[in-house]
Amino acid sequence: MTAKINSKGRGRPRGFDVDAALGTAQALFHEHGYDAVGVAAITEALGINPPSFYAAFGSKAGLFEQVLERYSACALPLEDILAPGRPPAEALAELLAAAARLYAADPHTTGCLVLESARASGDPHSAAKAQALKAASRDYVRAFVARTHAGMADLVADYVVSMMSGLSAGAREGWSAERLGAVARLSAPLLAAMLA
Amino acid sequence: MTAKINSKGRGRPRGFDVDAALGTAQALFHEHGYDAVGVAAITEALGINPPSFYAAFGSKAGLFEQVLERYSACALPLEDILAPGRPPAEALAELLAAAARLYAADPHTTGCLVLESARASGDPHSAAKAQALKAASRDYVRAFVARTHAGMADLVADYVVSMMSGLSAGAREGWSAERLGAVARLSAPLLAAMLA
DNA sequence: ATGAATATGTAATGAGCGCTACATAATACG
DNA sequence: CGTATTATGTAGCGCTCATTACATATTCAT
Incomplete structure (x- = not known):
């Protein structure tokens, strides 16, 4: 299991803000729906490539679950x-x-x-x-x-x-x-x- | 424009009931939604091949429009x-x-x-x-x-x-x-x- | 019978999907 | 320094999607 202590690991630092990326993905999913938003659209909106996406979020479904929880926590x-x-x-x-x-x-x-x-x-x-x-x-x-x-x-x-x-x-x-x-x-x- | 007088044309007769096919497609779309129902699922449920499907309905979107009108006409x-x-x-x-x-x-x-x-x-x-x-x-x-x-x-x-x-x-x-x-x-x- | 017209079956097309191997770049620890 | 660790970029995987060429089969009109 990866420990995922993100703040300061040993390797190369991440080139984008994960929280901001969650917000961008949330807006995309909210506007177009889960099925209509492809991984390509997300990576393009974030200015990253697929491997960076999967290293950070695991999968499209995994990202969507994070987005859902993020939304339901602070929307209403x-x-x-x-x-x-x-x-x-x-x-x-x-x-x-x-x-x-x-x-x-x-x-x-x-x-x-x-x-x-x-x-x-x-x-x-x-x-x-x-x-x-x-x-x-x-x-x-x-x-x-x-x-x-x-x-x-x-x-x-x-x-x-x-x-x-x-x-x-x-x-x-x-x-x-x-x-x-x-x-x-x-x-x-x-x-x-x-x-x- | 094809005249589409279906009842008795000149060529080979159709091998399946178009109205029953509309009903089957309506049930599939209603249960799973438009996106989740592929042309392959429809043709398999009808026991036909893709060309027969497109000859009868034009496209998946065209079939769906027919299904929607059929539903809204007699559902409620x-x-x-x-x-x-x-x-x-x-x-x-x-x-x-x-x-x-x-x-x-x-x-x-x-x-x-x-x-x-x-x-x-x-x-x-x-x-x-x-x-x-x-x-x-x-x-x-x-x-x-x-x-x-x-x-x-x-x-x-x-x-x-x-x-x-x-x-x-x-x-x-x-x-x-x-x-x-x-x-x-x-x-x-x-x-x-x-x-x- | 002959030909026009329509439907069917086989098989494939190009495009897009989610996802990943692989080599490389950038950082921290020894 | 060297080495382990993590992220990135390039390129492509296998798969499913809606749709279609093409040849063949079946009917009607002549």
């Missing part, structure tokens, strides 16, 4: 929006509003990378990883609701995740942030009624 | 459910319920073929066709609502289409018809309030 701050003790209806309404804002923020990276990657296209292993991350987010919502409204937790979590998937699909077709926000806002009274 | 009877004169809130609620039922009816062909194909993956022309069909359905919903509630038509149509996309995404991950139906049913009071 679930921990902040769904803070324990907060009125659940209000928190979930803001979650949908934040999603609508985020999904249409950059016209090059519309929608949610995780939700849009959770399809059975191309590599099944990568799609399974995205589906696992989506399920984890759903469980996070479910647990947040269950603290105050145990009986409604599953149903509410399914509804919120479904609406987020719908917002992501709309964003991918070019719907504006205002248009998505208007749709997201419709769920607020519904959530308030369910979580009275 | 919009004209019946959204019959003019029907109470709009009730009709739209049934539309969502019917979608939930349809999307999880066959475990091999989950979700909506049109909505799931409306992503920018692989061939951009095919994705554009699916997006056009999705937009057409949205406009159909919009026109139905506008007959009685002109001011709410756009917003309601966006909401309904977004929820259908969310239901389709859930179906693709194996959610049962009951689970999808429970989510769909939540929108009924919301629609009733909007279209009072």
Whole structure:
């Protein structure tokens, strides 16, 4: 096993910034999808050659998993929006509003990378990883609701995740942030009624 | 231009049923997606060779367009459910319920073929066709609502289409018809309030 | 029968895919 | 210094993809 203490090894130093490369790859995957982005496109965007790519990331699927985790870690701050003790209806309404804002923020990276990657296209292993991350987010919502409204937790979590998937699909077709926000806002009274 | 009067031409008769082949291709595309289904898989499933395939359908993209139109024509009877004169809130609620039922009816062909194909993956022309069909359905919903509630038509149509996309995404991950139906049913009071 | 028209089977084409051998360059340790 | 270690550049691997030449088979019209 390679120890991979990257900071200062013995050999030739790496000629490119790995973190910046992850960001570039994330943008490419987000804009065009996993299947449509080839290794050649990534190496060309990074100004490197295939061997450097494989030495750093192992494989295209491996890079994509890193990108997925990087995205889901900092894209939407679930921990902040769904803070324990907060009125659940209000928190979930803001979650949908934040999603609508985020999904249409950059016209090059519309929608949610995780939700849009959770399809059975191309590599099944990568799609399974995205589906696992989506399920984890759903469980996070479910647990947040269950603290105050145990009986409604599953149903509410399914509804919120479904609406987020719908917002992501709309964003991918070019719907504006205002248009998505208007749709997201419709769920607020519904959530308030369910979580009275 | 080839006249294409297929019924009785002069040459050698076709050795397979074109309509049945369209159905087989529809099932393959629906289960695995456009990119994941190669021409080889289709010809093998049909028991024919590539030249017969191209003589009958022109290209993979051309076949997919035919499949998309075939699906959107008979998958969900919009004209019946959204019959003019029907109470709009009730009709739209049934539309969502019917979608939930349809999307999880066959475990091999989950979700909506049109909505799931409306992503920018692989061939951009095919994705554009699916997006056009999705937009057409949205406009159909919009026109139905506008007959009685002109001011709410756009917003309601966006909401309904977004929820259908969310239901389709859930179906693709194996959610049962009951689970999808429970989510769909939540929108009924919301629609009733909007279209009072 | 003869020829025009259409479909089929065999086999291959060029392009792109993810990925890798191999030699070379650049660094750290002894 | 020499040597081990790591990264890079060049070039190409085997594979799958959608698509097609080409000759052959089967039908209709004359």
